[in-house]
Amino acid sequence: MKVKKNDTVLVITGKDAGKTGKVIFAAPADNKVKVDGVNVQKRSKKARSANETSAIVPQVGAIDASNVMVVCPKCDKATRVAYKIVDGKKVRVCKKCGAALDSAPEAKKAAKKAGEEKTAAKKTAKKAADADAPKKRTKKTEKVEETAEKAE
Ligand SMILES: [Zn+2]
Numbered sequence: 001m002k003v004k005k006n007d008t009v010l011v012i013t014g015k016d017a018g019k020t021g022k023v024i025f026a027a028p029a030d031n032k033v034k035v036d037g038v039n040v041q042k043r044s045k046k047a048r049s050a051n052e053t054s055a056i057v058p059q060v061g062a063i064d065a066s067n068v069m070v071v072c073p074k075c076d077k078a079t080r081v082a083y084k085i086v087d088g089k090k091v092r093v094c095k096k097c098g099a100a101l102d103s104a105p106e107a108k109k110a111a112k113k114a115g116e117e118k119t120a121a122k123k124t125a126k127k128a129a130d131a132d133a134p135k136k137r138t139k140k141t142e143k144v145e146e147t148a149e150k151a152e
Contacts, residue, residue: 001028001065002081002092007101009068010078011038016063020071024060032062039063074099 003009007023016038025034039061047054069078072094080095092101 001026001031003033003065003068003070004092004102008071008073009033009035010071011035011063011068012078013067014039014063023068025062026065027062030062031065033065033068034060034062035068036060070094070101072097072099072101 003023003026005023005026008020009023011017011019011021016035019035019038021035021037023033024036027033037060040058041061042056043059045052045055045057070081070092071077072079074094075097077094077096079097081092081101082095082098083090084093084100085091086100093099094101
């Protein structure tokens with residue numbers, strides 16, 4: 001399936017044709033997607049306990065993935081999806097401008113990396129602080145060190 005969760009898509013057929021929205025749910029096995037604000041159905045929700053009230057709840061229904069087109073985040077046009085191999089991985093690209101459509105995982109990776117670097121920086125800072133701190137040794141540790149020296 002060419003459409004993935006968090007894609008912005010344009011609905012091309014059905015009662016919501018022409019609407020754009022974000023994919024909030026994707027079921028590749030069924031070739032179905034749920035698009036925010038598209039194919040909104042009314043579901044009657046019956047109160048099952050005294051604390052609940054019966055209500056008509058709007059719910060997004062699944063639509064066929066073939067009824068939507070991915071909207072390219074770069075050129076802002078509904079486009080067909082092409083595939084490109086980058087670093088041995090298949091990535092989706094815009095057929096019109098060639099921009100990668102899967103920037104989200106990369107951004108996540110970058111964010112994760114940045115987080116790791118932050119942690120590393122923190123550790124380095126802590127080490128430096130430890131080195132700067134005046135050496136306060138308790139008698140106990142000195143004793144242990146002496147014993148260790150003798151043992152050598
Ligand atoms: Zn594009």
